[in-house]
Amino acid sequence: MECLGPQCAATMLEWLRARAAEGGLAAAPATAPGAARQGLLWKAAPYQEEAPAITSAAEMAGAVEHLQFAVFRRYQNQLTRAERGRLDNSIENALFKIERYLSRVDAAERVCHEGEVARLRDEVRDHKERTERLRLQARRAELKLAQLTTLSPETFEEFVGELFEAMGYEVAQVGGTGDEGIDLHLRRGGLLAIVQCKYHKRGVVGSPELQKFLGSVHHAHAHKGYFVTTSTFSLAAEKFSADHPIELVDGPRIVELVTQALGPGARKEPEPSWF
Template sequence: MECLGPQCAELMLEWFRARAAEAGPPGTRAGAPAPPAEPGARGRGRPDQGMLWTSVSYNDEAPAIRSEAELEGAFEHLEYAVFRRFENQLTRAERARLDNTIRNVLFKIERYAGTLSGPEGPQVERRRKAIQEAVAEAREKAERLRLQARRADLKLAQLDGLTPEGFEEFVAELFEAIGFAVDRVGGTGDEGIDLKVERQGLRGVVQCKYHKKGVVGSPELQKFLGTIHHSGSHKGFFVTTKTFSLAAERFAADHPIELVDGPRLVELVREAMGPGAVKEPEPAWF
């Protein structure tokens, strides 16, 4: 039977009210008791707005923060801006915009904290300072990695003049610039390990082979695979200025070995430098 007219509309309203009462506020399970309504909310037949919103979208153009909901929105916006600024590859213009946003939000939060009485003000200020300190640490790390990437970029154009030791140093700086913690091993008795690297729980070993001519074959990679297993590493990186034979590439495809030759070195340096950076010319002998 079709439902028409005011009676149908009233039935639908009652159904929505019942569903809202069962669901409760966001983050609670269905059927949980609903929180007490605000004074005057009883009998209005609608969920309280406090059940729906805990923050409001941050408005970058607004001169100040005026409420707790706006404050929470500002903190959410700030945390996301910090993540984007220091965890993504960005152009220079994008970095500048995010730096400006972070400064503005921190300033507004500081001003809002000064207007609060009681313990709320110091609590907000401590929260703001924690993010500010995290930003300073991330900025220092980003600057250190940028300088390392720049040194690697300069050495890339001079690879044909490096010594084997200089090439190993170049590879170490390059791995640091792309986010690895690096421990230089090298020397006698290194068992084919020149560097130990780690990033986000991934442990790896690096072997550096500096030669202008020639091809790396599968026998060298088979020996390196034994070194990887013996060291308890997850992965091995075989880095060379030479090229790899087809058999070597096939062997590496079936084992935890990443092959890094001249062209791949160029790609890694560009990754470390980030988008929009000025690049030195590639070595002519690649």
């Protein structure tokens, strides 16, 4: 039966009163002192960065949660130099206070946290080593960038490989006879890509060269191809690449990739004179 307006509300109220009188809507009993209660989902206390020390098990749990998030944010996100510095300080401070706290507690509590803290410490160390290695590779690429007019085709290929390594790819050089226009194989995660390097001081790369390169991309079962040159591409080549899994990397784009590899906020060198 359809019920509308005040009549509906009155009918519902009458029904509720009848149910309460029958005992069908008994009030929930108050919690007796000492009775079991539902536990809280979060056991940790908020981590206080400005506090000089960790003083309780709850604060310790909060510090570990803070450290887990800080490590993830520091090494899995694109950050500015200032953000990286703040997170580095936060991670170092948290590790220092955690180690001091663990040195004071009993063995049972120490065992609860030692494994995770050791894992996070190793993760920070590994990321620092990898970051430093990539930074040095990017610096080498930066130096070669200013010397591109004097590089040989072979050295240019090495330069391109170092640049992609600095960007986080696993690089394998191919080259030689029968390479089918493939100079480098790239892997990152599940991505497979190939690279062809063309060292030209003058001239323009046209669409016929890209059509041959596309055949190499398909033959290698690659997801993508990078065609890297020190010269420029014709309009027809640019239109062809827009319809196929080929990325064109010319002189100005090489400069952008070196800057990207160096990271946000890196010192910028004057652009080389060859373009």
